[in-house]
Amino acid sequence: MTASATPGTGGTPVWRIVAEREITTQVRRKSFRISAAVLVIGVIGLVVLSSLFGDKPSHYKVAVSDATASSVVDAASKALGASDDGSDIQVRSVSSDRAAESLVRDGKVDAALLVADDGYRLVGDREVDNDLAGVLTATVQKDALDRNAEAQQVDLSALQAGSAVTQDLLDPNAENAGARKALAFVMVLLFYATAVMFGITIAQSVVQEKESRIVEILAAAVPIRSLLWGKVVGNSILAFGQIALVAVTGLIALRLTDFDDLLSVAGGVVGWYVLFFVLGFVAMAGLWAIAGSLASRQEDLQSTTMPGNLLLFAPYMIAVTAGEGVKTVVSMLPITSAMLMPARLAEGGVPWWQLAVAVLSNLVAIVATVWIGARIYERTLMRTERRIGFREALSLDG
Numbered sequence: 001m002t003a004s005a006t007p008g009t010g011g012t013p014v015w016r017i018v019a020e021r022e023i024t025t026q027v028r029r030k031s032f033r034i035s036a037a038v039l040v041i042g043v044i045g046l047v048v049l050s051s052l053f054g055d056k057p058s059h060y061k062v063a064v065s066d067a068t069a070s071s072v073v074d075a076a077s078k079a080l081g082a083s084d085d086g087s088d089i090q091v092r093s094v095s096s097d098r099a100a101e102s103l104v105r106d107g108k109v110d111a112a113l114l115v116a117d118d119g120y121r122l123v124g125d126r127e128v129d130n131d132l133a134g135v136l137t138a139t140v141q142k143d144a145l146d147r148n149a150e151a152q153q154v155d156l157s158a159l160q161a162g163s164a165v166t167q168d169l170l171d172p173n174a175e176n177a178g179a180r181k182a183l184a185f186v187m188v189l190l191f192y193a194t195a196v197m198f199g200i201t202i203a204q205s206v207v208q209e210k211e212s213r214i215v216e217i218l219a220a221a222v223p224i225r226s227l228l229w230g231k232v233v234g235n236s237i238l239a240f241g242q243i244a245l246v247a248v249t250g251l252i253a254l255r256l257t258d259f260d261d262l263l264s265v266a267g268g269v270v271g272w273y274v275l276f277f278v279l280g281f282v283a284m285a286g287l288w289a290i291a292g293s294l295a296s297r298q299e300d301l302q303s304t305t306m307p308g309n310l311l312l313f314a315p316y317m318i319a320v321t322a323g324e325g326v327k328t329v330v331s332m333l334p335i336t337s338a339m340l341m342p343a344r345l346a347e348g349g350v351p352w353w354q355l356a357v358a359v360l361s362n363l364v365a366i367v368a369t370v371w372i373g374a375r376i377y378e379r380t381l382m383r384t385e386r387r388i389g390f391r392e393a394l395s396l397d398g
Contacts, residue, residue, distance in 0.1 A: 287307070
C-alpha cells in the first residue's frame with residue numbers, strides 16, 4: 001500500500017497532511033515550546049558560563065621585603081606572562097618580613113617571597129597556588145644559577161649548549177584539544193537528549209491515537225503507511241529544526257563571547273553533525289513508531305521504548321568511557337555512528353573512508369528500519385486490546 005492523495009486536498013499526499021498535522025499539534029503544545037527554549041537557553045548558558053569561569057588570566061600579589069626578592073618577582077611575572085594570556089604578578093614591597101607575613105595572613109597578598117640563609121622562603125597562609133609557586137621557584141633557581149656561574153667565572157651558555165628541548169606535537173589538532181573534547185561531549189549529549197525526546201514524542205503520539213480509538217477512524221480514511229510516514233516526517237522535521245536552532249544559537253553565542261578557538265572547531269563540524277543527526281534520527285524514527293504501535297496504553301511505553309533507549313544510551317556510554325579503538329569501530333556502525341562520528345570529527349583526525357562507511361551504514365539502516373517498521377506498524381496499529389511483543393508482532397499476519 002502506498003501513500004496516496006485524499007479527495008478535496010488538491011492531490012496533496014496523505015502522508016504530507018499527516019506530517020503537517022503532527023507539526024502543528026506539537027508546536028502548539030506548551031511543553032514543546034518550553035523544551036525548545038530550555039535547550040536554547042542551556043546552550044547559551046553553557047557558553048556564557050564557560051566564558052566567565054573558563055581559563056582566565058591570573059593576577060597574583062606577592063609581598064617582598066628585599067630589593068633582590070623584588071627583582072626575582074618581576075622576572076617571574078615576565079615569565080608568567082610569556083604565554084600571552086595576560087597573567088602577571090604584582091610586587092607589594094614592605095619594610096620587614098613580619099609585615100609581609102601579616103599581609104599574607106590577612107589575605108591581602110597571595111604569598112610572600114622572603115630572603116633566607118640558604119635562598120628564599122615562599123610564605124603562604126594555608127597554601128600557595130601551584131602555578132605561582134612553580135614560576136617563582138623556577139625563577140629563583142635560574143637567578144641563583146646565573147649569579148653563581150658569574151661568581152665562579154663559568155660560561156653558563158657554554159655549559160647549557162645542546163640542552164634545549166622543544167616540544168613537537170604530531171597531532172595537528174593538539175592546540176585546541178580541550179575545546180575539541182568539550183565540543184564532542186556537547187554533541188553527544190545533545191543528540192542523545194533530542195533523539196530520546198522526539199522519539200518518545202512519536203511513540204506517545206501513536207499510542208494516544210490507539211488508546212482513544214481515533215486511529216480506527218483515521219485508518220478508515222487514510223492508508224496506515226501514510227500515517228507512519230507522516231508521523232516520521234513531521235517529527236523528524238521538528239527535531240531537525242530544533243537541532244538547527246540550537247546549532248545556530250551556539251555558534252552565535254561562541255562568536256559573541258570571543259571563543260575563537262572553539263568557533264573555528266565548531267564551524268567545520270556543525271554541517272557533519274546535522275547530516276549525521278538526520279541520518280540517525282530517521283533510522284530510529286521507524287523504531288519509535290513501532291514502540292507506540294506495540295503498546296495499547298501510555299503505561300506500556302516504558303517497556304516498548306526500552307530497545308530504542310538502550311540503542312541510544314549504549315553509544316552515549318561508549319563516548320564517555322570507552323577507549324579510542326572501541327570508539328573508532330562503533331562510530332562506523334549504523335545509528336550509533338550518528339552520535340559518535342560527529343564527536344570524533346570534533347576531536348579531529350577521522351579518515352575519509354571511515355566517514356563514508358558511517359554514512360553508508362546509516363543509509364542501509366534507514367532502508368532496513370523503514371521496511372521492518374512499516375510491516376510491524378501495519379500489523380499492530382489496529383490491535384488495541386493489549387501490549388504486543390516484538391517477536392509476536394513479526395509473526396502476525398499482514
